[in-house]
Structure formats: structure tokens, C-alpha cells
Amino acid sequence: MIWELTVLFGVMLIFMVLGTPVFIAMALAEAAYVIGFWPNVPIMVVTQGFIKGLNNYHFAAIVFFFLAGEIMNAGGITDRLLRFARACFGSIPGGLSHVNILSSMVFAGVSGSVMADASAIGSIMIPAMKREGYPGDYSAAVTSASATIGPVIPPSIPLVLFGLFAMTSIGRLFVAGIVPGILMGVFLLVASYIISRARKYPATQWVGLTELFHATMGAVLALLMPLIVVVGLVGGVATVTEVGAVAAAYALIVSMFIYRELSLNRLWQVMCKVGIDGSKVLIIVTVAGLFIWIIGNMNVGKVLADWIGGVTTNPTLILGLMALVLLIGGMFLDPITVFVIFVPMMVPTAAAVGINLTQMGVVAVLANLLGLGTPPVGMVVFLCAAQAEAHVHHVFKEIMPFLGALFVLLVLLIIFPQFSLWLPQLLMD
Amino acid sequence: MTRFRNIVVRCLNATLGTCVMAMTGLAVLQVALRYVFSASLIWVEEVSVIIMLWMTWLGVAVLWLTQSHIAVDFLTGCLSQRSSRVLAVIFDGIAIIIAGALLWVSRETLSTMVGMELDTLAVDLSIKYYPIPVGAIGLGLAGFLDLCHKLRNQGAAA
Numbered sequence: 001m002i003w004e005l006t007v008l009f010g011v012m013l014i015f016m017v018l019g020t021p022v023f024i025a026m027a028l029a030e031a032a033y034v035i036g037f038w039p040n041v042p043i044m045v046v047t048q049g050f051i052k053g054l055n056n057y058h059f060a061a062i063v064f065f066f067l068a069g070e071i072m073n074a075g076g077i078t079d080r081l082l083r084f085a086r087a088c089f090g091s092i093p094g095g096l097s098h099v100n101i102l103s104s105m106v107f108a109g110v111s112g113s114v115m116a117d118a119s120a121i122g123s124i125m126i127p128a129m130k131r132e133g134y135p136g137d138y139s140a141a142v143t144s145a146s147a148t149i150g151p152v153i154p155p156s157i158p159l160v161l162f163g164l165f166a167m168t169s170i171g172r173l174f175v176a177g178i179v180p181g182i183l184m185g186v187f188l189l190v191a192s193y194i195i196s197r198a199r200k201y202p203a204t205q206w207v208g209l210t211e212l213f214h215a216t217m218g219a220v221l222a223l224l225m226p227l228i229v230v231v232g233l234v235g236g237v238a239t240v241t242e243v244g245a246v247a248a249a250y251a252l253i254v255s256m257f258i259y260r261e262l263s264l265n266r267l268w269q270v271m272c273k274v275g276i277d278g279s280k281v282l283i284i285v286t287v288a289g290l291f292i293w294i295i296g297n298m299n300v301g302k303v304l305a306d307w308i309g310g311v312t313t314n315p316t317l318i319l320g321l322m323a324l325v326l327l328i329g330g331m332f333l334d335p336i337t338v339f340v341i342f343v344p345m346m347v348p349t350a351a352a353v354g355i356n357l358t359q360m361g362v363v364a365v366l367a368n369l370l371g372l373g374t375p376p377v378g379m380v381v382f383l384c385a386a387q388a389e390a391h392v393h394h395v396f397k398e399i400m401p402f403l404g405a406l407f408v409l410l411v412l413l414i415i416f417p418q419f420s421l422w423l424p425q426l427l428m429d
Numbered sequence: 430m431t432r433f434r435n436i437v438v439r440c441l442n443a444t445l446g447t448c449v450m451a452m453t454g455l456a457v458l459q460v461a462l463r464y465v466f467s468a469s470l471i472w473v474e475e476v477s478v479i480i481m482l483w484m485t486w487l488g489v490a491v492l493w494l495t496q497s498h499i500a501v502d503f504l505t506g507c508l509s510q511r512s513s514r515v516l517a518v519i520f521d522g523i524a525i526i527i528a529g530a531l532l533w534v535s536r537e538t539l540s541t542m543v544g545m546e547l548d549t550l551a552v553d554l555s556i557k558y559y560p561i562p563v564g565a566i567g568l569g570l571a572g573f574l575d576l577c578h579k580l581r582n583q584g585a586a587a
Contacts, residue, residue, distance in 0.1 A: 017501060020500065022500060043538070048538070271446035271450050275484060275488065333501060
């Protein structure tokens with residue numbers, strides 16, 4: 001089995017590092033395995049594996065949540081959320097830094113993707129922070145760190161993927177992400193406050209209760225979006241896929257008929273963009289169908305579970321090790337690829353040692369997101385550094401205190417399952 | 430050639446947009462029917478999966494032509510321009526080979542599916558498998574167009 005795994009992962013990693021698109025690297029690895037270990041994989045299984053990879057209606061939820069976020073963003077929601085966040089936190093020292101974090105927290109309830117969050121908030125907040133005298137490196141670092149809240153607070157694309165690969169309730173995962181997502185914001189706000197006090201970053205003038213009221217009213221329709229998702233799932237009103245579609249329809253009604261900032265032409269552009277973004281993710285899921293079949297056929301999950309079980313049976317330690325693997329994976333690969341490759345292998349081990357899969361999902365997403373902000377790849381940092389016209393290595397330096405705060409939270413989530421499990425147990429059991 | 434390439438991208442983009450619209454419309458319709466008329470359509474999920482499969486495989490060509498696929502680029506960013514160009518040409522070649530292999534594999538599978546139907550629709554099961562050969566043709570075409578574009582640019586630069 002070692003030889004087979006070496007061929008499968010070796011070919012994939014070589015081509016990934018060379019810059020081949022991830023789905024092509026996976027397809028080449030599968031081809032190498034099929035040819036090299038013929039007739040382990042019959043030809044029929046190849047196409048069936050590809051179809052089986054995507055033959056689940058729930059994958060459409062990914063497209064719908066992309067659509068909801070894109071429509072809201074195109075419909076002028078970002079400005080309203082920023083106004084709301086500024087009215088709440090602008091007058092505290094380092095105000096815009098906190099506003100940036102709060103905006104990301106609220107935006108997380110609309111979008112489920114780190115990059116969408118970073119580009120929407122960053123395009124407005126980074127120039128605003130620079131104008132007020134914040135260094136570009138710091139502005140980019142705050143935006144990068146706070147964008148990681150996006151996929152933890154529902155709706156969340158990585159949690160949908162985790163739920164489908166681990167065959168666990170996506171609704172529970174969504175509800176489980178709420179408390180850790182809010183805690184992420186709180187931890188980042190504390191880090192931001194300490195840094196802002198030490199560096200004497202400016203505060204803006206208190207806007208007054210009237211402006212706070214108007215700003216809240218302006219943002220309230222966007223703030224309702226995560227509520228629709230959670231109530232829809234907890235109340236059993238619809239499946240996660242249907243909730244995604246309803247959220248997209250809600251975003252459309254708000255942006256087009258209430259905010260009146262979304263034209264038909266722009267809506268069509270959004271649809272086309274979502275089609276491309278959806279294909280980008282779903283083609284990896286499709287090609288991974290055969291990859292997962294091969295790994296399942298080799299019994300990798302069981303062998304791994306037996307091996308780890310021989311070393312330790314402590315669920316906390318094993319969850320910690322899994323988080324470490326996902327964190328390191330996130331340093332080099334994008335979240336979708338990491339989840340597609342590692343989650344199907346890890347789940348049997350987690351189940352065997354009694355790790356709650358809902359807790360594991362939240363831990364896995366946070367660990368992977370931490371990797372997104374670290375060198376050498378740190379995709380979100382590259383994006384924000386480009387927006388801030390800052391040197392990437394300076395941004396990596398500035399983001400460290402924020403990542404440190406999130407790492408502490410990750411450890412707490414691993415040690416104390418209650419952080420992730422309390423709310424789903426309260427609402428859904 | 431560039432004009433043809435742009436037309437292909439635009440047509441595929443429009444198809445992907447239509448797929449998203451159709452999937453969303455069907456899902457919203459399903460919820461509305463359930464709560465307003467206490468009825469539901471049994472074929473919605475099956476049709477949505479088919480649309481999703483077509484969207485995904487048709488999207489491959491657009492992703493290739495617009496270079497918007499997910500890739501790890503921390504090493505390629507360090508390469509010289511010449512090395513990057515050579516790698517890009519090799520990738521186009523790989524795409525064409527993979528497209529050929531996919532076409533052959535899907536032909537083998539499709540030949541075994543005669544007479545099989547979907548669970549909820551009286552439609553041939555192969556409708557779920559056809560996106561693979563069609564997507565493979567798209568990938569092969571995209572690889573070929575990209576290759577021509579790069580070679581012509583290199584020729585012009587030389």
C-alpha cells in the first residue's frame with residue numbers, strides 16, 4: 001500500500017507544485033495509479049468515480065451560497081455593513097481596525113468564502129485605513145486575518161464540503177460554527193485593540209445614536225441573511241441546498257427591489273461569474289470522486305485509524321494532530337483541495353476514536369484557514385497585500401499577532417468540544 | 430483565432446450563467462411549491478444534478494482559457510519568464526492528452542449504458558455521463574487554442 005500511496009500522492013504533489021491546475025494534477029495522479037496498478041481500477045470505475053463525485057444534490061448548495069454572497073456584494077451591501085461597523089466601533093482607539101474586523105464578522109453571514117470577504121471588505125477598508133494613517137502592511141494584515149471568519153460563521157462553503165465528505169449534518173455544522181465564529185471576531189478585536197493602543201492608532205469621532213440607528217437600519221436586511229440560513233436549517237424548513245437557493249433569492253430581492261442597486265445586466269454578470277466560480281470548485285470535487293474511490297479501495301482510512309489507534313487513543317491529541325496536518329496543508333494548498341484530499345482519510349480515524357464529527361468540522365475549517373494566512377502561500381495575504389500595495393513579507397509579519405490569537409482559539413476548540421457543540425445541542429437536540 | 434477564442438469563452442460563460450439561473454430557479458420553485466401548494470416535484474433534484482454536472486464539465490474549458498482554475502503557484506512565481514512559458518506550453522499539451530484519454534474512457538462507459546434510464550425521469554442515464562466527453566472536447570479545444578495563442582505570441586516575440 002505504501003508504494004501505491006507514494007505513486008498517487010507523489011504524482012499529484014509534483015504536478016501541483018509545478019503549478020498544474022489542481023484538477024489536472026489529481027487526474028494525472030489517478031491516471032498514473034490506474035495504469036501503474038492495472039487492473040486495480042476497471043475503466044468503468046473511472047467515469048463512474050467522476051460522476052459519483054458530484055452525484056449529490058447538496059453540492060448545489062456551494063453554488064447557491066456563492067450566488068447569495070455575490071448578489072449581496074454587487075447590490076451594495078458592503079457599504080452598508082461598513083457604515084454599521086463604523087458606527088459601532090469607529091470611536092474606539094484603532095477604530096477602523098476594529099471596524100474592519102466587525103465588518104468581516106457581519107459579512108461572514110452573507111458570504112461563505114475567505115477570498116470574497118477579503119476582496120469585498122479590503123477594497124473599501126484598506127484604502128480608508130491608509131487614508132487615516134494606518135500603515136498599509138497593518139491594514140492588509142487585519143483584513144486578511146478577519147476574512148478568515150467568513151467560512152466559520154454560516155453559510156460556509158468549507159463546512160458544506162466537510163459535511164458532504166464526512167457524511168454528517170451540514171445544518172449542525174453551520175450552527176456549530178456560530179459560537180467559534182463570534183469568538184474569532186472577539187479574539188481578533190482584542191488583538192487589534194492591544195496593538196492599536198500600543199501604536200496609538202487614531203479613533204474617529206463618535207457618530208451619535210441617530211447615525212448608529214440609521215446605520216443599523218441600513219444593514220439590518222443583510223444581518224437577517226445568516227438568520228434565514230440558521231432558522232431555515234434548525235427549523236427543518238428546508239434542506240441546506242434549498243436554504244442556499246432561498247438565501248440567493250432573498251439577496252436578489254433585497255439588492256434589486258429594496259436597495260435598488262442591482263441592474264439586470266449586473267445580475268447576469270454575477271450569474272456568469274458564479275458559474276465559473278462554481279465550476280472551479282466542483283471540477284475538483286468531481287475528479288476527487290475517483291481519488292476517494294481509490295483511497296477507499298485501499299482501505300487507507302481504516303489502516304490509518306488502526307495505526308493511530310496503536311499509538312494513542314486520546315481523541316483530543318488525535319484531533320490536535322489532524323488540525324496540525326490541515327494547518328500545514330493550508331499553508332501550501334487552497335482549502336477545497338485540502339478538504340477533498342484529507343477529510344475522507346481522516347473521518348474513519350475520528351469516528352473510531354470517538355471524536356464528534358461536528359466538532360471536528362469546525363476545528364478542521366479553522367485550522368485550514370489559519371494556514372491561509374501563513375507563508376509560503378497564504379493566498380488571502382497575497383490578495384490583501386496587493387490591495388494595500390504592501391510587501392507580502394511585511395504583511396506576514398504584521399498578521400502574526402492575529403494568527404497567534406486565532407491559534408489560541410483553535411487550541412481551545414480542540415480541548416473544549418462544548419465551544420462547538422453547545423449551540424447545536426441546545427437548538428437541535 | 431483570438432476572436433474565435435473570445436466567442437467560445439463568451440458562449441460558455443452564458444451557458445454557465447444559464448445553468449446557475451436554472452438550478453436556483455428550480456430549488457426556489459421546489460420550496461415554494463412545498464409551502465404554497467403542499468406539493469413537490471420529484472424530478473427537481475435529479476435535473477439539478479444533471480445541470481450541475483454539465484455546468485462543471487463545460488466550465489473546464491472556460492477555466493482553462495481564462496486561466497482562472499485553482500492552482501498552486503508559489504513555485505511558478507519564482508521561475509524565469511522563459512521557464513514559465515515552457516511549463517505553460519507543456520500544461521496545454523497535458524490538457525490535450527487528458528482530454529483524449531477522457532474521451533476514450535467515457536466512450537467505453539457510454540457503450541454499456543444502452544437502455545438504462547434515470548430514476549425519476551424517462552430519460553436515458555447517459556445524459557449524466559455525456560458531460561464528461563463533451564467537457565473533454567472542451568478541454569482539448571481550450572488546450573489547443575491556448576497552445577496556438579502562446580506559440581504565435583512566442584513567434585511574434587522572436
